[in-house]
Structures are given as C-alpha cells and as structure tokens.
Amino acid sequence: MPATRVVVNIPGEDAYNVRVGAGVLDALGSSMRGVPVLADARQVLVITDANVGPLYLARAKASLAQAGYRVSDICVPAGEEAKSLTVLGEVLEPMAALALERDCVVVALGGGCVGDLAGFAAATYMRGVQVVQVPTTLLSMVDSSVGGKTGVNLSAGKNLVGAFKQPAFVCADTEVLATLPPREWACGCGEVAKTALIDGDEFFFWLSDQASAVVDRQPDAVSEAIARCVVFKADVVAQDKTESRGVRECLNYGHTLAHAIEKISGYGTYSHGHAVAEGMRFAARMGMRLADMPVELAQAQGQLLDDLGLPELGWEASPAQVLDVMKRDKKARHGQVRFVCLHDVGQWRLQDVADGVILEELEEYFAQKRR
Structure with a gap:
C-alpha cells in the first residue's frame, strides 16, 4: 500500500x-x-x-x-x-x-x-x-x-x-x-475510538465494522484508521490552533475523567488510551443526563470499546478526590469542570457541570462497578 x-x-x-x-x-x-x-x-x-x-x-x-x-x-x-x-x-x-x-x-x-x-x-x-x-x-x-x-x-x-x-x-x-506491545496498541485504539465518536457517522460505522481488523493490526485497516484520525484532527486544529475558540476542545472527549484517573492512580498505572476509554464511558453518562444522548449510542460506544480491547477498568476512588483533581485540570475554567458531551455521533457540546451533578454521577458510576 x-x-x-x-x-x-x-x-x-x-x-x-x-x-x-x-x-x-x-x-x-x-x-x-x-x-x-x-x-x-x-x-x-x-x-x-x-x-x-x-x-x-x-x-x-x-x-x-x-x-x-x-x-x-x-x-x-x-x-x-x-x-x-x-x-x-x-x-x-x-x-x-x-x-x-x-x-x-x-x-x-x-x-x-x-x-x-x-x-x-x-x-x-x-x-x-x-x-x-x-x-x-x-x-x-x-x-x-x-x-x-x-x-x-x-x-x-x-x-x-x-x-x-x-x-x-x-x-x-x-x-x-x-x-508495539498489546497494552500500547489498545492505548492507541482508545484515541481512535474517541476520534470516530466526535468525527461522524462514516468513521464511527467504519470503525465498528473494522474493529477486529484494527485489533489484529491488518495493515490496510490500520493505515486507514490513522489517516482518518489525522485528517479529522488537522481540520479541527486548522479551525482552532490554540484551543481558544471552543472547537479544538472536542478532542478532549473522555479526557476529563481520564486525566483524573492517571493523576490519582499514578501516571503509567493505566495507559492514557485506556483511561480515555473509561473517560468516554463516564462522559456518556453525562451526555445522557445533560445532552439527550440516546442510551443506544452509549451502548454502541461501550461495545466498540470492548471490541477494541478496552474493557471497563476496575478503578475506583473517592468521588470528592476525583472532583478535586478535575477542578485543577487545565481544561477547567474558574474552578468549573467542563465535559465534552455527545448528543449524537459527531454532534457535541462543551458543558459546564455543577459539582453536585458530578458527585452524584461518580457515586453511581462507582456503585455500578461494585455490583
């Protein structure tokens, strides 16, 4: 090729x-x-x-x-x-x-x-x-x-x-x-999945169909996935070079919780991409609550992450500690935590989220893991 x-x-x-x-x-x-x-x-x-x-x-x-x-x-x-x-x-x-x-x-x-x-x-x-x-x-x-x-x-x-x-x-x-070791391959797949969700239907459905080929590192599928990601990111960066216009922030989908996971658990405990995948699962909760994200899309996202070798993490922490780390993240503004929330594939918005809502969702998120 x-x-x-x-x-x-x-x-x-x-x-x-x-x-x-x-x-x-x-x-x-x-x-x-x-x-x-x-x-x-x-x-x-x-x-x-x-x-x-x-x-x-x-x-x-x-x-x-x-x-x-x-x-x-x-x-x-x-x-x-x-x-x-x-x-x-x-x-x-x-x-x-x-x-x-x-x-x-x-x-x-x-x-x-x-x-x-x-x-x-x-x-x-x-x-x-x-x-x-x-x-x-x-x-x-x-x-x-x-x-x-x-x-x-x-x-x-x-x-x-x-x-x-x-x-x-x-x-x-x-x-x-x-x-590349399997852990690092799955790590990259997390960012590929993130890009597909915020890009649009064509990439999302292509990746859903080609997930096994990407996991198996088939050259054509891998090159296609990389090229699609680069094209999308290049377009976003061209619109918002310094993340000052609110466009480039879509690339942070899943990263709000991901950075907290990495910080609290210790950098390197989980790969960045797997932390992002977990962050996407939590962001879906926020999307369903705040942006009318259909439950079917949350389920399809979860299935895609599973198919790419990114199962749910067994990670857990104090909701108050997680919130504190989120508020210190560079993406926060005036101590206000913001999430990239999806309404549909390729349709997103940046959402300020009240502390109480985050704590409620974290409590339920961790409770579900324990069931």
Whole structure:
C-alpha cells in the first residue's frame, strides 16, 4: 500500500505534511530535505527514549546522515517520567553543549511522551527551532504528533507547562507498530475510538465494522484508521490552533475523567488510551443526563470499546478526590469542570457541570462497578 500524505494547513503557520505508510522511516532524511524550512539545516538532534532508541534510532540516524545532516542524539527515560522539568533541563543543557544553532532541527523519535518533551524543547531552545515528529506508537500517530501541543507535567497535573509548536513534518511509519506491545496498541485504539465518536457517522460505522481488523493490526485497516484520525484532527486544529475558540476542545472527549484517573492512580498505572476509554464511558453518562444522548449510542460506544480491547477498568476512588483533581485540570475554567458531551455521533457540546451533578454521577458510576 503506497504512503498516504495528509496536509495540515493552519492559518498563520507553514503548512506541513503528515506522511503515513510502511517503510517511510528510511526516507526520513530525504523527506526532510524536501521541506523548505528544513532544506538548508545542517544539524539535527534526535530525541528518543530507552525503549524506542534500541529499535529505531540507528535507522533514523542513517537516513538523516545520508541526506547530509550532522546528527546527534539524546536518550531520555521511557514513559511519563520523561515529561518533567528535570528531564527538560537534561535535554536543553546538552543542546547548548552541542552548540546547536537556531537553524538546527529537533527530531522526536518515539511515542507521545517523547513528542511532547522534544516539541517543548524545540519551542523553548533559542526561543524556537524546528521540530519533526516521528511517532512510533499508534497513539502518537493518531493524536499527539499532529496539532502542535507540547509540554511536560507538574506534580499538580498533566501538561500544565507547555507551548503550541507545530511540527515542520510528521513521518509515521506503520511498520514500526509491529513491535508495539498489546497494552500500547489498545492505548492507541482508545484515541481512535474517541476520534470516530466526535468525527461522524462514516468513521464511527467504519470503525465498528473494522474493529477486529484494527485489533489484529491488518495493515490496510490500520493505515486507514490513522489517516482518518489525522485528517479529522488537522481540520479541527486548522479551525482552532490554540484551543481558544471552543472547537479544538472536542478532542478532549473522555479526557476529563481520564486525566483524573492517571493523576490519582499514578501516571503509567493505566495507559492514557485506556483511561480515555473509561473517560468516554463516564462522559456518556453525562451526555445522557445533560445532552439527550440516546442510551443506544452509549451502548454502541461501550461495545466498540470492548471490541477494541478496552474493557471497563476496575478503578475506583473517592468521588470528592476525583472532583478535586478535575477542578485543577487545565481544561477547567474558574474552578468549573467542563465535559465534552455527545448528543449524537459527531454532534457535541462543551458543558459546564455543577459539582453536585458530578458527585452524584461518580457515586453511581462507582456503585455500578461494585455490583
């Protein structure tokens, strides 16, 4: 299957290509030379992690060197541990020690955590250098590598320090997904499901029909799912680059509870995508209560998540504790928790929800888990 090219066109930014296909990592260097803002760069810094580096760093560096770039690399811890101010400093100091100049390019080779960290480093080093995203997980291919959100975590919550930094190019090689562990594959499926619900009927029904093919990692189905997600996200980001117009917030469907789950249980206890899937189940409760979401849609969503290998979590916490974490999330406004609620597939609204309603629904949500 030939590579797919999706163009992300954001007002006020240079348009950039997302290249999706098998084997495109080996053409990374030549592809970058074809991007005007990268064509004359001399220095490239590849930032990767302890899991991805042994698998794909040599291939990436070989392609970059063949294209004439002078290549250095930095390896950071795998997972959310990398997304800290401490690790950010451990990246920025070596960048300065390497004498990287303003025309250098940062290449993020890894999953979402590497992409967020490397993107933020690129946004802040010398007040901004170019970044290329080379996602190596399904989650990062369908979500975090596109759209320009970068950042690190604080003890108070996820992604509380960051910047919007659009990549100059995104290279998504579907062949690297073969080494993805089952947990991480299911994690990506959570974000695919989220996108299908907020996109519309065509994607939702396609994914419902193709769920087993996606779970089995059939190449055509996987490439199609990635391309559909990228096209949708590119359109949303083009309308609302900095999440200031209320359009981009649809991408947070399921994330209000998901971030609370990750924070309370400890980052890494549950994968981000599985937490999002659980958040979607809870958001369906809010949708039925506040947005006339049909019970049949809530059931269809639950079935899709089950079919994608994302069963309900056995997680439970104090409703008061969950509410407190939700109120501290960066998506809250003036201490008011907001949910993306669905009325139907592709029809959503951002809903302020009273504390009492959230506590009631959390009580019932946890009670149902205990039955």
